[in-house]
Amino acid sequence: MTFRHRTEAADLTELVGEKLNVTGSVRASLLRGALDTAHRQKEPPRTIIVHYHIFKNAGSSVDRLLQMAFGNGWASLEGPTPTSLLRPDDLSTFIRDRPEIVAVSSHLLRPPAPPGVRVLPVVLIRHPLDRAFSVYSHLRRHHDGAATGTVAQQASFPQFVLWCLNNKTLGGMVITNYQVIHLSPASFRNGHIYHAIATENDLQHVIHYLSDFTCFGTVDLFDTVMSNLRKKAAAHHLHIPALTTTENATPGRLEDLDERLQVAKGLLGPDLNQLYINENELDYRLYKWAHRETKVQAAASATLPR
16 A cells, blocks of 8 residues: 655645646646735734723833833824723724834723734732722822812812712712723623623623733732733743833822821721722722732742742
């Protein structure tokens, strides 16, 4: 018995010729086109670092680092209004004719990655009460024209928190389980983002998403998150130098998180603080999980050989 080895190209040549009943140079031309198409299909997907920028989660510092690292290779992707929402396909459209872009930051883009693009996601999670005070302080300095900004300009921190908890559909949801909303299908479920309500399933969705190759961590462990980002980016031949920058921080802010929390709790008082915890249960649980995981990452990095 005799076996004859046939190459993939020979089989494809014969197949193309038989199907189209062509020979010679025409068959060869068709073959080259088919092989070129097959080669393109086997090319690895494009890799893009995507910073899912949650409002007042130290995102401006991440954006600055990415801009310093990649120059014109970094871009900001936003929408027509601060409450617009962008879907994965919007990222595909944005980068399609911009081959130079390797990093994108967006307040409005929502996960997951679009088909055909390898996304290295970057997400920072913040302690909910620390974040609420930062949102309030920012809006007092920069009125954005929304109702929350008007209230922040006129009210004390406790009054602002109470107004937000009682007026979620007017923008108060920005400090009510907002981090879970931002990273889950809750963003789109009720039409306008102001009507979004997070559920237990949304929290589990976010934890599963962050656990799957995402570069994530908590704001108070920022350096650990950035170190992890540099390592993951390097695996895709994207170099981020070890730079230090702090952007858009509240003037006079205490450096220690525990001290900031004590101040915020003191301003709210025990009853309002407990109400805030109850209304932000999902964000508190997300923060506790993310903080624990970030510390695990830091311990693992410390034990690696240098």
